[in-house]
Amino acid sequence: MNENEKYLLKINNLKTYFYTLDGIVRAVDGVSLTLKPGKTMGLVGESGCGKSVTAHSILRLLPLKTSQIKEGEILFRRRNDKEVIDLAKINPQGKLIRSIRGKEIAIIFQEPMTSLSPVYTVGNQIIEAILLHRQIKPQEAREHAIQMLKSVGLGMVESMIDEYPHRLSGGQRQRVMIAMALSCSPSLLIADEPTTALDVTIQAQIIELLKSLQKQFQMAVLIITHNLGVIAEIADEIAVMYLGRIVESGSLKQVFENPLHPYTIGLLKSVPIIGNQTKKRLAPIPGSVPDPLSVIEGCAFRLRCPAYKQKECPGQEGVAMVEVEPEHYVRCLLYDRDEGVRGNEN
């Protein structure tokens, strides 16, 4: 990795654990990611692999009593370009994180139906976000809010701004969320499963909207999803997560054309293809994601991996990230036997 390239957000070996009555859940267990300014990173994985927790960890939105960032750094380069702060170390309720939330890093969530409070108008909630970070008059804030609503493709904005959320459809609410998130022009937008709860046609619209807004606002996007189709549409780079760890990362082209990790290959093969290959049998990944309370030594995927089952891989030793081709990393023993170049993450 070229150290001179300026990154926007660099996560180093992040470990976020949850402490429950039944045991410790190692939701994020050593994740390293680099987000570049203006680029889109897609974070892919099945439910429960820790992608959402990673996103919430960046903005320190996790419940304070039951969770903890055990280890790791979240280095964020602020807009003034002079300072880089470690978000993992700062006070989760303090002034610093609050000045970053909404202003420099914004997040939109999966469920538009419950993301907005039902007892305040749409306008009230957007204007609140604006006034938090900008010293302008309420009237100007309202104008700005109207502009934002227009830019996300909503119609009849002057009346919608005084509506209550329950009067809007799911797609409309998600657009409002996006408008609210972008109202202070953040340099990073985190989108946590933004289209999962929406109809397919609306999904496409939202993805197009995000793409055009990214160009317009020149911001980086971290999009989290389990939908490979969405990733293919919007991501420049992709990271695949399994059970709290990144198992493969690289550019979109690299990973899609040459998937390396058995999990990635399995995921890509699980997507049914409509066309002349209909006679081919689907090759699903057997089994399901293991209990999050369990601690698995060595390669966590081996229980479902065909290579392990065919005894082609021992799967026991601790596995490190390997750079197979420039910028394309994989965490798999099958690529580690020879003198593969080791990456600087472990």
Added chain:
Amino acid sequence: MIAYIVKRILGMIPTLIIISIITFIIIQLPPGDFVTTAQAEIAASGGGMDASAVEAMRIRYGLDQPMLVQYWRWVSGFPRGDFGYSLEWSAPVWDIIAGRLGWTLLLSGLALVFMWLVSIPIGIHSARNQYSLGDNVFSFLGFLGLSVPDFMLSLMWLVFATMTLGISASGLYSPQMVDASWSLAKFLNLLNHLWPPVVIMGVVGTAELIRIMRGNLLDILNQQYVTTARSKGLVEKVVVRKYAVRMAINPMISVLGMQIPKMISSSIIVGFVLSIPTVGPIFLRSLITQDMYLAGTILLLMTVMLLIGNFLADIALAWVDPRIRFEQ
């Protein structure tokens, strides 16, 4: 909003009519009537009445008429504020009960206010500091409050206040103040006698409200919109107040409304033990003597108080929750 209010009021009218009929029937349930009881009491003190005198009494009180007529006589006076005539006290019913209903209303109302003011801060504290010492202590006190009956608390207070504190605990005023003219001292004395019954009445409801507030708030704090608010960069205090508590208030209004019947009932019992002039003792007597218009009116008006209370709670809820306000 106005349409909602009007709709609710119109909906209450048939309910009121049915309630007045049921009330009348209930009052008539004991065998015999006022004259029979009067006869029994006269007989108990050694006198007697001959049949014609009994009959004359019946006719005088209009008790010889069929039920429907008696009912109509009663109901038709309502629009004029005429609730009938008390046979025992020989006075219009309204004159007898107006003041006492006022005390019932006052005590119930103050108890509701007490409940609201106490339970919300404690509920918020308990939810935000779950399983802390304060939370456990309040939970336990809450359970206690729920479980000790109001008549028991009243008795305990009476004994404690009189024996241990040596203060006057029953009635509205201390003995020396009863006939005194109105003054600040007398007013304070009144307050001193009012707060124990209000607190006793409020304790049960407070316990319930705290538990519900705590439970609701715990749920709400996990909701997505609270996280969204936090992610915008809001101060935690504002997140809790503006987004969480505000949402938790809505169901609390309903629960508060549900306390109203309990408060009305409780005012009777607590008033009985602590000698506050609520309608309780008079109601009891009128039931036994079959003083039907008196008994019927008291029961009816208490029911009406309940209905109005529920109505106000519904209006408050609609005002506070836009989802209900805009429902078709």
Added chain:
Amino acid sequence: MIDYKGRSEHIKKLYEQQNALDESIAHQMMSSEKIAFATSQWRMMWRKFIRNRIAVIGGTVILLFYLTALFADFVAPYTLKQRMTAYSFLSPQRIYFFAEGRFQPFVYGLKGSRDPKTLMKIYVPDPEKRIPIRFFIHREPYKLMGLFPASTRLFGVEEGIVSLLGTDGQGRDMFSRIIIGSQISLTIGLVGVALSLIIGAFLGVSSGYFGGWVDNLIQRVIEIVRSFPPIPLWMALTAAIPPHWPPLRVYFTITIILSLIGWTWLARQLRGKVLALREEDFIMAARLAGASDGWIIFRHLIPATLSHIIVISTLAMPAMILAESALSFLGLGLRPPLTSWGVLLKQAQNIQVLLLYPWLMIPGFFVAISILAFNFLGDGLRDAADPYTV
């Protein structure tokens, strides 16, 4: 550099070779699911319940109370009506457990007199006179549970008196009366809740399941019943009981009156549950399989709501016990010779007497404790039955 492209292709082939219906895969999936099925709903509820210590304490107390009520005549040293006028208004006696280092419970004999100023009775323990407490002593005969004649009592004294909770104005032992009175207080709750449940379950489930005009009608009825403040309504209804009725008939009438008001809460609760369940897929599946309404109600809905029914029944008990106590306290409920805790408390109505002899209030504590225990128990059951709390 390794041949990553080759490795990648190789792994793809491995996937294709895998038979999705591979025995081992199917086996693997099945065995992990089998573990989930091994624990039935009831066992899970029990395990969760046991962890809740407060609820277990509540349950134990309730069990203790009911057992004592069952064997009331055995546990109580005296009968309900036994008057020992020489010892009227006696305060609770102190029991000493050790005499000369040995375990031998006893009480002191008492010398009674009257305070000349207040006319209050005063009892002075006589240190010379030690009356040992005997266990399994033979005293007045009784019929255990109304059926088996017996005369052994748990404890008692041969002479003098052992009064753990004091006596009333007629020299009747409060402890015995509270124990025996618990029979009525606790069973009114049971019978009342059972009746309420029958009415409430029938109407609530019908209301939720059938919807439409049935629901509207029943909801209206519930609304009207709930419009009346409970205590005045009970007062009015119980005032209608003629004074000359035999005690047993009074008992049952009062129980019926209490359940006539109480069913509305149960009906509402069950209606809510049924409304939620009605839309579930398993009901739809049953209907599609051709099940009749009755079948669905009795074979699907009721078992699905059974845990909820148990919870709300437990939570409804305190209200019944409270209602009976309050009514009897006011003089409107049960009357002597029927004795319940509420009836015992009626004596406490006389403030002057109460101030002098405050132990007459003690039955109220028993009411409070049983309500508290039921609330703990009901709460614990509710948490155990709720699949969403940890």
